[in-house]
Amino acid sequence: MATSPALDVPAEPPLKRRKVSPEPPDITTQVADLAEQLDAQERKKYVKGAKLGSGQYADVFSAHLVSDPTKLVAIKKIKVGPEVKEFGISYDSLREIKFLQELDHPNIIKLHAVFSTKNQNLNLVLEHLPQGDLLKLIQDVGGVQYTSADIKSWMLMLLRATHFCHKNNILHRDIKPNNLLIAADGSIKLADFGLARSMADPFQPMTYNTITIWYRPPELFFQAQHYGGQVDVWSCGCVFAELVAREVMFRAWPETEINMVKMICEKVGTPTEENWPGVSKLRGYVTPTEFVPLRPRDQWLASFRTIGEQGVDLLVKMLTLDPRQRLSAEGVLRHEFWTSEPRPSRLKDLPRRGGGVETMGEDLTQRGAELPRQNGRADKVARKIDFGAMK
């Protein structure tokens, strides 16, 4: 093996490191460095309260501002597990932090700040979203009724969030109902950016092993390594169908990739060179022997009647097999569905779980407005000039 140029740097001899320093340095002479001070300042802004929940990688606590107890936040404390030994700070938390720091949109969970405790634990200060997630609403069949106008409203928020990610060159890669959290005002927020990534340059391969299996588009089962925003659009289409049917659109059992492909073939049609030019060249291309023609429109209509013809047209275009023919997030937003009757429900009219729970306090004032703030003149220079990055 060739030697690394890093070897060029004299390594700290291990002996030296292990030698005990003669005296513990006098603490009083120590001055916290500036970044540490800022970190501490941030940490001291919040009063931590009850645990809201706990996931595989994190515990989430309710908290409020010291300066204003009515301002609630959620603090997500990343667990330090044994995998730290092999990776250090996990890919998941780094991705979540990296992307949420850049995204400021009313339908994307807001990351207000990050701080560390004992220089070891990462704490994400997130928008407080007390109403659970969309999955809980969908599953509460007995308790929550909703209309096609409600579905339209939720889908519109989801698509705006998705489009905004794509505009920022970010693929979410894990869109599903339990990652859509509900705010006190009823709006939904796309959360969990642990699998997100920047859109790669056209020639740089990406992993196909991503997105929760039920929401994963066919190109990823076929191991495409070059893909774009259309993967998220497929997932959005699955959410759309699930909202209507109140059950998962593609739910293979047992949950294997091959069963998923089979299910997609049964419910949408078998991917072939005819409906998806080039598909047979994808590395993982396999389809069940039994060929299923593309599902005809009237069958779609029969299953998804409640969202109307426009709605079904949109759904079909989101669940199109060939990613190149599938709508982009922008294309979805341009569809007539949104402007046709019924109008999307207003936030305050959207159904809640458990029926109109009192809001648990104001969310922190949102920094996110629909349009980025315009500030200053220097901007003009940059605006005029930033055309290069458009490609």
Added chain:
Amino acid sequence: MTQTLTEDDIYRTSTQFRLWSFSPESLAALRKQTHDLAITRARQYAVDADIRDGKKDVDCLRRDEELRLVQRYCEQIRTTSDHFKWPVHVKATAVQYLRRFYLSNSVHTYPPKEIYKTVLFLACKTEATHMTLSEYARRISTDPDVILAPEYKIMQALRFTLDVRQPYRGLKGVLMEMLNMANGMVGEVEGVDTKGARELQQDMLTLEHPGTQATTPWKAPGSRKIDGKTLVERINAAYSAARTLLDGPALLTDVHFLYTPSQILLAALHLADEPLASLYLMTKLPLKSDARPKILATIAACADIIGNFSTKQILSKAERADLETRLERCRDPSTKDLVKTHAAAKRGSESDEEVKVQKRKAAREKHQKEGDDLFGPNLGGGRG
């Protein structure tokens, strides 16, 4: 319904613009503050009583020496990343992480020798490049614990912002656009006098040749007018010359703190093949535009910094060794054993940890003001 956001609107919401863009003055002030704080500290922990009493000066690195040492490790990151054949984004991100780290930390507190490997590993993770810690550690012959120890410290100094905006994709976009122009495929550009696709193509074919200062390897044929094929060669050569500047000098100077990615890539193109860059800009910026002089001046200023860079500025091995020997004599003893500190923190609090925290807290409060000034609204933010 679909609001239109320009690329630039998006850039202005980025953490790079909000937290890591400076005017030359504010950048210098920030570094001075960090340096001064380190010197004050060095007086306190000095072994020599005369230094502590102020009778003698501390022999610390000067500000320019600190900068050059950091620059040397930016170069180290470049070569290491290239050695691993990692994508360019990894190295550009890592270099910028290192530079950002040393805005709030002095090399006296954290020598770059102990930081740069971690920074590179972190960038590798945030830029979706996979290598396990054990493999990375093995290949750079470093103890994995040594790589992990400063990771949280670095996250903190980066103020938990990890995204670094880069000029590479933008440059590629400019290349595509110029090739389209050369093929007569770009016609009217809104609000600009280009007279149409044919004219634009003609203008390109009869364009002045690059000057002697240009970095493009393209050699002009005898006559001013060239054919289509030669034009394409010229464009490709300009692109790769610009790319070389972005890969090297642009990463070893302060331009990423001072300019936007698109300003940087245009500056690089300007240095590569000035007439070509000007023609391209002409199609983007109306001659009559009020903003034009300012934009051109900005690009020129950025090009100056990149153009003035020479590899001779990078410390030689001997010079680096020299500086590091001096550094060792006045380095902060409290941060010397990061592995131990890291392990202690991981184990949670020993009883004396609490005391430490209290004392540190007092010290912190005392120095709060410096912190406020340092990252306060007067310094950060966009360039005026």
